[in-house]
Amino acid sequence: MDKIIVKGGKKLKGSVTIEGSKNAVLPILVASLLPEKGKSYITNVPDLSDVDNLTTLLKLLGAEVETGGSTVSVDASNGLNHNAPYDLVSKMRASMLVMGPLLARYGKCTIAMPGGCAIGSRPIEQHIKGLEKMGASFSNVDGNIEGYTDGQLKGARITLDFPSVGATQNLIMAASLADGTTHLENVAMEPEIEDLAKYINAMGGNVKGAGTSHIIIEGAEELRGADHEVIPDRIEAGTFMIAGAITKSEITLKNVVLDHLSALVSKLEDMGVKMVENGSEVTVIPAENLKPIKVKTMPHPGFPTDMQSQMMALLTTVKGTSTITETIFENRFMHVDEFSHMNANILLDENTAMVKGVENLQGARVKATDLRAAAALILAGLAAEGYTVVTELRHLDRGYVDFHGKLSRLGADIERVSDTDKTKEPVTN
Ligand SMILES: CC(=O)N[C@H]1[C@@H](OP(=O)(O)OP(=O)(O)OC[C@H]2O[C@@H](n3ccc(=O)[nH]c3=O)[C@H](O)[C@@H]2O)O[C@H](CO)[C@@H](O)[C@@H]1O
Numbered sequence: 001m002d003k004i005i006v007k008g009g010k011k012l013k014g015s016v017t018i019e020g021s022k023n024a025v026l027p028i029l030v031a032s033l034l035p036e037k038g039k040s041y042i043t044n045v046p047d048l049s050d051v052d053n054l055t056t057l058l059k060l061l062g063a064e065v066e067t068g069g070s071t072v073s074v075d076a077s078n079g080l081n082h083n084a085p086y087d088l089v090s091k092m093r094a095s096m097l098v099m100g101p102l103l104a105r106y107g108k109c110t111i112a113m114p115g116g117c118a119i120g121s122r123p124i125e126q127h128i129k130g131l132e133k134m135g136a137s138f139s140n141v142d143g144n145i146e147g148y149t150d151g152q153l154k155g156a157r158i159t160l161d162f163p164s165v166g167a168t169q170n171l172i173m174a175a176s177l178a179d180g181t182t183h184l185e186n187v188a189m190e191p192e193i194e195d196l197a198k199y200i201n202a203m204g205g206n207v208k209g210a211g212t213s214h215i216i217i218e219g220a221e222e223l224r225g226a227d228h229e230v231i232p233d234r235i236e237a238g239t240f241m242i243a244g245a246i247t248k249s250e251i252t253l254k255n256v257v258l259d260h261l262s263a264l265v266s267k268l269e270d271m272g273v274k275m276v277e278n279g280s281e282v283t284v285i286p287a288e289n290l291k292p293i294k295v296k297t298m299p300h301p302g303f304p305t306d307m308q309s310q311m312m313a314l315l316t317t318v319k320g321t322s323t324i325t326e327t328i329f330e331n332r333f334m335h336v337d338e339f340s341h342m343n344a345n346i347l348l349d350e351n352t353a354m355v356k357g358v359e360n361l362q363g364a365r366v367k368a369t370d371l372r373a374a375a376a377l378i379l380a381g382l383a384a385e386g387y388t389v390v391t392e393l394r395h396l397d398r399g400y401v402d403f404h405g406k407l408s409r410l411g412a413d414i415e416r417v418s419d420t421d422k423t424k425e426p427v428t429n
């Protein structure tokens, strides 16, 4: 296993290109199981371990998958089996999304029940209840969820209890081959949902209203493989905005849709970070002294939970007291202890963190507790005194392409080495 070593205090300069979105490409690759005819070509695909794991799963299900650079082609026309095993499902929650396409095409699916995940228990009853409304039945057999339908799935009216991103995606895919019309209400409005709907429509589907809370899907007779370019990763973009802000450096991000980031941008502007948009580029210009803020994570278009830990990294360095309330995942504050090793001053009260900015973070050996925490600790390291060593990088590799390389090219003093390399270990902790 590798670790990342950052020596804080360097200014950043220059530009960085943002990759295709992890959270858009995963459901899009899964939706490539829907067509009985033709091959899909998905472009702007990021080179991430989550994408590797998902393409492995698609191959195991019987799809032909080829990867060349940032393009992945998927051909599911030769028939699929319907069994998603534990070793892949447990690595990646997005594997649960194969339920919708498999039930729609074959009336059968067997998915291993994923184990608990670091950021919360992450149940899937909204997926199951919705699919049941469309005529599926489920049973739990030896730790697997087995789903089946007697005949084709049927269009239905489904109102989610909570706008779950995954449930919305699963149900859109199931409904796109169901018999009749499906109304999905109180659904997630994330840009990744819109991207999925755009792809399904390119395959001949009929999904309307994606990006709003009410989506209407006319089931199609059949879908055909299509070409689709994945949207830019708004969370990677947001993470680099914070890299600029925490190092008080002006940097430019390329391949960004600023509209997808309005809640984060609005908070950064409140703090004193100026954003200058120029087509698909944005330049981040932080003030010398930033102001504390209050942040509450919410479903889109609210502040994204996937930016909560990176924002916390920044707030640990901002004079005054800020608060962060996490409303999406019940256990997404595991990074607080790690920040504390770096001299951060954070008090937790249930789902609210009170963050008092300190004069100087101190480099320390810290553990990435989940994907975004990994990035957040590296960001904190950019501003800390001395060396910060971040371990457990398997989390980082799920969602960031060459994160240390991109920061290094912007001027950070950062390297990725084997965990057995004991040089440059921080003296603290
Ligand atoms: C691959 C992907 O796109 N992952 C994103 C997706 O995850 P994911 O699709 O898993 O997130 P959901 O929106 O489904 O989950 C949000 C909350 O709803 C709860 N819930 C969800 C489904 C359900 O049936 N029952 C239930 O209680 C979850 O436990 C969680 O507390 O959206 C999250 C919320 O923006 C992001 O943090 C993840 O990065």
Ligand SMILES: C=C(OP(=O)(O)O)C(=O)O
Pocket (backbone or CB within 6 Å): 023, 092, 093, 094, 306, 371, 372, 399
């Ligand atoms: C929580 C995340 O992803 P996943 O749902 O794949 O765990 C994330 O991208 O921050």
